[in-house]
Amino acid sequence: MxxxxxxxxxxxxxxxxxxxxxxxxxxxxxxxxxxxxxxxxxxxxxxxxxxxxxxxxxxxxxxxxxxxxxxxxxxxxxxxxxxxxxxxxxxxxxxxxxxxxxxxxxxxxxxxxxxxxxxxxxxxxxxxxxxxxxxxxxxxxxxxxxxxxxxxxxxxxxxxxxxxxxxxxxxxxxxxxxxxxxxxxxxxxxxxxxxxxxxxxxxxxxxPGMCWFKVSVRGTLGYSGIPRGTPGFRSSIVPAARVILALEDWLPRYTERHTRGQIAPEGWIAAVRSGWPEKPAFPSATTEIYLDLRCNPHQTTAEVQAEFDAAMRDILARNPGVEADWEMYASVPxxxxxxxxxxxxxxxxxxxxxxxxxxxxxxxxxxxxxxxxxxxxxxxxxxxxxxxxxxxxxxxxxxxxxxxxxxxxxxxxxxxxxxxxxxxxxxxxxxxxxxxx
Known part of the structure; x- marks a missing residue:
């Protein structure tokens, strides 16, 4: 008009x-x-x-x-x-x-x-x-x-x-x-x-919408004076690094699968947190990974969570010995x-x-x-x-x-x-x- x-x-x-x-x-x-x-x-x-x-x-x-x-x-x-x-x-x-x-x-x-x-x-x-x-x-x-x-x-x-x-x-x-x-x-x-x-x-x-996830990689509380390989002590930080690299490999494929209309939904790992900076003698039992997954209007946040669940199960299956749990802690459709x-x-x-x-x-x-x-x-x-x-x-x-x-x-x-x-x-x-x- x-x-x-x-x-x-x-x-x-x-x-x-x-x-x-x-x-x-x-x-x-x-x-x-x-x-x-x-x-x-x-x-x-x-x-x-x-x-x-x-x-x-x-x-x-x-x-x-x-x-x-x-x-x-x-x-x-x-x-x-x-x-x-x-x-x-x-x-x-x-x-x-x-x-x-x-x-x-x-x-x-x-x-x-x-x-x-x-x-x-x-x-x-x-x-x-x-x-x-x-x-x-x-x-x-x-x-x-x-x-x-x-x-x-x-x-x-x-x-x-x-x-x-x-x-x-x-x-x-x-x-x-x-x-x-x-x-x-x-x-x-x-x-x-x-x-x-x-x-x-x-x-x-x-x-675009977005979904925020926290992945918690589990180990045990350690002490820097303990020799590597001592039974009963497991790092959470080194396994978390493997999870991060696996997610970085998965994220571009997520974007490619869900590019539609005007939206190419990206995903980024934005924060990693572990332990006490003031006492590095004690390696942390938990390392947390935070990431943001964008989503297009044709995805529900429940579908995004289900897809991330499947990706994490696959990562753990390919990395025996890595223990982790995860949650979606915020979302906007x-x-x-x-x-x-x-x-x-x-x-x-x-x-x-x-x-x-x-x-x-x-x-x-x-x-x-x-x-x-x-x-x-x-x-x-x-x-x-x-x-x-x-x-x-x-x-x-x-x-x-x-x-x-x-x-x-x-x-x-x-x-x-x-x-x-x-x-x-x-x-x-x-x-x-x-x-x-």
Whole structure:
């Protein structure tokens, strides 16, 4: 459904209202507000203030003393659809050397710290690229639509939740794994469909899930003064190494078997834990291996667990003498929105309007987001994104590894912002019947 002449005028007027300096300043301010998973209250309260200043009906949803969500509504005439525009607000690191180093590297780089700064069009600081500029670009799109005076029939719902990172934080009520968005959608926030804004300038309607496993390899408590081979003493660490290598051999074949649609579900061993660093004279009786298996929307988490069970039984059968048990300790099912759903087609048109060519299709993905939970809770969702800052634009000091996802190119957000505006106007200036609702 092409834009009418009037819709095109509204679209051009709204795009003309995009304010790059406002977007940069808001991204800088939000990046300077520390919001690790389970402690997003200050950032969410800031967003409520900003959305209220934009003229939106904004509210803060309390989850705990440390955490909360931010929601803002731009109402229309009531004849149209309700559209969710979503991004998480929490960061994956604590910005605390005592907790993050050496696991992030030898030191906290500037893109892992909260004292953010600008460098030309770049905003540098923990989470500047993911998730802070995702939040502020959604806000800028709605801000521009409102300033342009576009007469909406439907309602735009800006929604920013905590607990979106794929982690669990024990000291903050085990927050994470979409806990914030789950509470948000069970406490009055709803929509007919929506967009989640994430990295990569692509369109995804399939949303990966994930399953977390802990493998415990068993031995006996030892003592470094005991000769090797002494009856009654067995290492857990050396057998665990054999299990790790066997899993590393199995994981690529798992991915190959379950690649389907837009998803190539990867798996990674992420942590190994054993014994006491302060007393290495006593080799541990248990070595724990932690891994994340992604899954596509066509797999249930029970099917993933059954497949992992079979893989572990096979590994043990091929390694006599290795004793181990295992469990799945967290999971989020994958989900999908039909490719012909209105919001998917609208997002694709928005992409094509920026590129001037048909959308060629997205590369395979395994990145898990709140989209899986939102979709599973009943809101059809499409993922669109922005160009992930590449080696040609990121300063060399921040080019290695994932880092703090903390370098945002504001100029690179303008094209995605225009695509968001396209879908907002496309979806919310029509009556419900035109959207097949």
């Amino acid at each position: 092409a834009f009418s002449e009037q819709q095109q005028r509204w679209y051009e007027a709204a795009c003309a209202r995009i304010d790059k300096e406002r977007l940069k300043q808001r991204t800088l301010e939000l990046t300077r507000i520390h919001s690790p998973t389970g402690a997003e209250a200050a950032a969410s309260r800031y967003l409520v203030e900003q959305m209220s200043a934009m003229g939106l009906d904004a509210e803060y949803q309390t989850i705990s003393e440390q955490s909360g969500n931010a929601v803002g509504r731009l109402a229309g005439s009531g004849e149209g659809a309700r559209m969710l525009l979503y991004a998480p607000v929490d960061t994956h690191l604590e910005a605390d050397e005592s907790r993050d180093v050496p696991w992030v590297g030898p030191e906290l780089r500037d893109d892992m710290k909260t004292d953010a700064y600008t460098q030309g069009d770049l905003v540098i600081g923990l989470g500047a690229s993911n998730p802070k500029c995702m939040v502020t670009t959604l806000m800028e799109a709605v801000h521009a639509v409102r300033e342009a005076g576009v007469p909406l029939k439907g309602e735009a719902v800006l929604a920013f939740a905590g607990g979106g990172m794929p982690q669990l934080v024990p000291e903050r009520n085990h927050f994470g794994l979409s806990s914030g968005v789950s509470q948000m959608l069970m406490r009055g926030v709803t929509a007919d469909f929506g967009i989640i804004f994430k990295p990569w300038w692509e369109i995804y309607h399939d949303h 994958g989900s999908r929105t039909p490719e012909d759903h209105w919001v998917v087609r609208s997002a694709t048109r928005g992409w094509e309007a920026q590129e001037g060519r048909p959308y060629p299709g997205a590369p395979m993905l395994a990145g898990q987001t709140d989209a899986a939970a939102i979709n599973n809770l009943g809101i059809p969702l499409v993922r669109i994104g922005y160009p992930w800052i590449g080696d040609e634009t990121v300063p060399e000091a921040f080019a290695e590894g994932l880092g703090g996802m903390g370098v945002c190119n504001i100029q690179g957000m303008i094209k995605p912002c225009r695509a968001l505006i396209y879908s907002i106007i496309d979806s919310l200036t029509r009556e419900r019947e035109a959207l097949e609702l």
